[in-house]
Amino acid sequence: MPAHHRRKAATTLRLSIAVLLSAVVVVTSLVIPWNNSTPEAAPDPTIARTPEPPTPTVTQATKRDVYTCPAYSGIDRANPLTNLYRDTFTWGTSAPYQVGNGKGDVDWSVNPYQNPSWYMWLHSLRWLGKGIAAAEKGDRRALARVSAIARDWVRDNPYSWKKNVGAYEATMHRTNVLICLRQATLSGLKVAKLPLSYTWLDKALQEHAWFLQKNYSGDWNHGTDESIALFGIGCTLGRADLKKIAADRLTNAIKTSIDTQGSTNEQSTAYAQFNYSLWGRASDVLQKCGVDPGTTIKARRRELAKWLALATNSLGNLHQLGDSEVVKTYPVEGTVLEYAGTLGKRGIRPTQRVGIFDAGYIFGRTGWGESRPFTQESTYSIRFGPSRKLHGHEDHTAVTYTSRGRDILIDGGHSGYKWDDWRSWAKSQFSHNQMTVLSTATSHPETELVRSSIGATSEFYELSDSLGPGIDRKRSVLVLKDPDLMVVLDRGTSRSDEEYQTLWHLPSDQKVRVVGNSAVAQAPGDGVKTTLVQVPFQQETTPIKVATGETDPVQGWHYRTIDDRKPSPVVKFTRSGRSASILSLIVPSRSNAVVAYTTTQQDNQMIVNLIVDKVRTSIAVSPDGTLKRLK
Numbered sequence: 001m002p003a004h005h006r007r008k009a010a011t012t013l014r015l016s017i018a019v020l021l022s023a024v025v026v027v028t029s030l031v032i033p034w035n036n037s038t039p040e041a042a043p044d045p046t047i048a049r050t051p052e053p054p055t056p057t058v059t060q061a062t063k064r065d066v067y068t069c070p071a072y073s074g075i076d077r078a079n080p081l082t083n084l085y086r087d088t089f090t091w092g093t094s095a096p097y098q099v100g101n102g103k104g105d106v107d108w109s110v111n112p113y114q115n116p117s118w119y120m121w122l123h124s125l126r127w128l129g130k131g132i133a134a135a136e137k138g139d140r141r142a143l144a145r146v147s148a149i150a151r152d153w154v155r156d157n158p159y160s161w162k163k164n165v166g167a168y169e170a171t172m173h174r175t176n177v178l179i180c181l182r183q184a185t186l187s188g189l190k191v192a193k194l195p196l197s198y199t200w201l202d203k204a205l206q207e208h209a210w211f212l213q214k215n216y217s218g219d220w221n222h223g224t225d226e227s228i229a230l231f232g233i234g235c236t237l238g239r240a241d242l243k244k245i246a247a248d249r250l251t252n253a254i255k256t257s258i259d260t261q262g263s264t265n266e267q268s269t270a271y272a273q274f275n276y277s278l279w280g281r282a283s284d285v286l287q288k289c290g291v292d293p294g295t296t297i298k299a300r301r302r303e304l305a306k307w308l309a310l311a312t313n314s315l316g317n318l319h320q321l322g323d324s325e326v327v328k329t330y331p332v333e334g335t336v337l338e339y340a341g342t343l344g345k346r347g348i349r350p351t352q353r354v355g356i357f358d359a360g361y362i363f364g365r366t367g368w369g370e371s372r373p374f375t376q377e378s379t380y381s382i383r384f385g386p387s388r389k390l391h392g393h394e395d396h397t398a399v400t401y402t403s404r405g406r407d408i409l410i411d412g413g414h415s416g417y418k419w420d421d422w423r424s425w426a427k428s429q430f431s432h433n434q435m436t437v438l439s440t441a442t443s444h445p446e447t448e449l450v451r452s453s454i455g456a457t458s459e460f461y462e463l464s465d466s467l468g469p470g471i472d473r474k475r476s477v478l479v480l481k482d483p484d485l486m487v488v489l490d491r492g493t494s495r496s497d498e499e500y501q502t503l504w505h506l507p508s509d510q511k512v513r514v515v516g517n518s519a520v521a522q523a524p525g526d527g528v529k530t531t532l533v534q535v536p537f538q539q540e541t542t543p544i545k546v547a548t549g550e551t552d553p554v555q556g557w558h559y560r561t562i563d564d565r566k567p568s569p570v571v572k573f574t575r576s577g578r579s580a581s582i583l584s585l586i587v588p589s590r591s592n593a594v595v596a597y598t599t600t601q602q603d604n605q606m607i608v609n610l611i612v613d614k615v616r617t618s619i620a621v622s623p624d625g626t627l628k629r630l631k
Contacts, residue, residue, distance in 0.1 A: 360385015
């Protein structure tokens with residue numbers, strides 16, 4: 001590489017470590033192939049090659065102590081072999097960009113889109129996947145090109161590369177690519193030992209092993225990936241010491257990464273699903289290279305499968321919580337996920353309808369399709385528990401809700417890992433369905449589930465936390481079946497005047513009209529509407545506000561994926577002062593159904609009498625926040 005390229009690489013990207021600690025796993029968690037299928041091979045052109053000393057051919061002896069080359073997180077699909085011959089790289093929705101001179105000499109300092117994830121995945125080398133797959137099948141030209149690019153990275157990024165954030169964060173992924181390249185070299189050349197011209201590859205793996213030993217990220221998916229990669233080097237190079245270090249880390253990490261109830265420490269449903277796959281690979285990797293994985297991984301994954309099934313909404317997606325795109329639940333055969341992921345078409349129906357998890361999750365549903373179609377059930381999530389960390393958001397007390405075959409209340413979503421106003425909003429309390437206080441925008445509360453009660457046709461929960469000194473918040477949630485609806489009571493107190501807003505985020509296809517104390521949301525031509533009502537309780541109501549697609553400040557958006565942001569209406573119920581009492585009804589119904597209510601007083605309780613499409617029900621609201629279904 002030209003000297004000016006190397007100088008640029010040394011000074012590139014003054015990015016925070018924190019950004020890339022998160023960025024490093026986003027693509028992996030969302031697009032990693034579940035079956036680890038081998039990428040499609042490219043055409044097999046010929047290329048002249050410098051003669052090398054003969055090496056022994058591979059025998060057909062039974063393989064043992066092998067490390068399986070993992071897939072390339074889907075990045076290889078956007079980087080076909082023809083692009084590799086032009087030193088062209090693309091990631092996400094970015095346009096292809098020529099990062100080298102067309103001969104495998106890459107400028108590793110480039111970041112044309114100023115995107116930390118783009119830069120990190122460039123340094124991961126996973127974009128070489130198609131070329132490595134072709135090389136494995138004997139394509140000498142492909143082998144020459146991917147080897148040239150990989151060797152160029154090694155040459156231009158001498159150990160230790162820790163000062164280069166992109167190179168640092170990509171280490172575990174790049175390690176696997178180098179192992180895959182080593183395997184492809186042996187297979188493609190039909191030899192049992194690396195030719196002398198490839199000794200740089202083993203040296204690079206040894207440097208990566210040293211780095212992974214000295215820079216362990218901890219007991220979360222990043223550290224798990226690192227341990228697997230370190231074990232892979234040990235298995236590949238016959239280093240029992242590396243295998244032991246990695247296996248010991250995995251043995252300890254599983255107890256933190258997945259708890260005994262099946263919750264992960266990521267605070268994200270998409271990352272929970274990724275962890276299910278990742279720990280399955282960890283177990284497989286250990287076993288195939290002669291190490292007993294023990295029983296803990298299997299047991300924790302079994303509980304995580306149950307967790308993921310409960311976290312599946314009636315549309316077959318995981319409730320969008322934390323750094324999660326909208327992702328389908330994967331129907332793992334032979335587990336409860338098979339039923340959840342196929343919308344009840346295959347597998348054994350789960351028996352648990354509501355799950356309350358100490359890590360801060362409540363998942364509930366009206367059923368699993370026993371008496372009505374799976375997609376017509378209502379499902380919900382509620383967040384509480386420890387304060388935000390890793391891939392979590394400021395979503396405590398927030399709810400999501402599906403009913404009648406569609407999303408009713410949504411989360412703001414996941415904007416990616418570029419720190420800007422969009423990511424600040426997406427992670428904040430203002431992108432979730434909760435009561436917010438403007439002055440506590442940066443708070444990280446721990447939230448307690450004070451009490452809960454599960455019945456045949458209703459569930460009640462009360463949550464409590466402190467958003468700041470002297471600012472306390474309580475939320476009571478009552479979820480009903482037949483008619484399916486939610487009743488939510490938010491109460492807040494503060495030492496000084498505050499602005500309290502209960503926010504209800506609606507899908508991007510909804511149009512909202514306000515009628516008095518109600519907001520009616522419906523997609524044009526849809527047969528389902530959502531009626532949101534603020535009922536006076538201990539305080540007078542104020543005019544309903546609706547925000548859609550606002551940018552100063554950011555409000556009223558939904559990220560279905562990090563590349564798919566759409567304006568989405570947010571209904572606001574507002575109070576000002578030193579206390580707030582906001583009683584909300586969220587009622588999904590047929591578009592032409594009558595939704596009406598009256599209130600009466602009975603002793604010290606307010607009774608809300610509801611009519612939803614001719615079905616009558618009554619709810620008692622007590623001064624202490626208790627919500628109870630009467631009929």
